[in-house]
Amino acid sequence: MMKLSLQKYAALCIVGGEVAYLVCYVYGFFLSGKLAELHQALLALLPGFTWGSFGGFILGAISIALWSGIGGLYIAWMHNVSMVKR
Numbered sequence: 001m002m003k004l005s006l007q008k009y010a011a012l013c014i015v016g017g018e019v020a021y022l023v024c025y026v027y028g029f030f031l032s033g034k035l036a037e038l039h040q041a042l043l044a045l046l047p048g049f050t051w052g053s054f055g056g057f058i059l060g061a062i063s064i065a066l067w068s069g070i071g072g073l074y075i076a077w078m079h080n081v082s083m084v085k086r
Helices: 006-028 033-043 054-082
Strands: none
Touching: 006 033, 006 054
């Protein structure tokens, strides 16, 4: 069985997380009413995120990158550990 590269898998998770974050952020500009309020409230759960400010956008992107990287490292590590033959 093939082992996963921790660094490569984590980097790919970060890229995927950032693309999803960007799509979600842009999508929020097309919403209105209660949906827009819900969308903005959910994004506001990210540490440092504030809707409509460049600094808040960057802090949200950093938060997504950190969590995606941690998740990617964990998933790759769990995969590699589970592949050990006994």
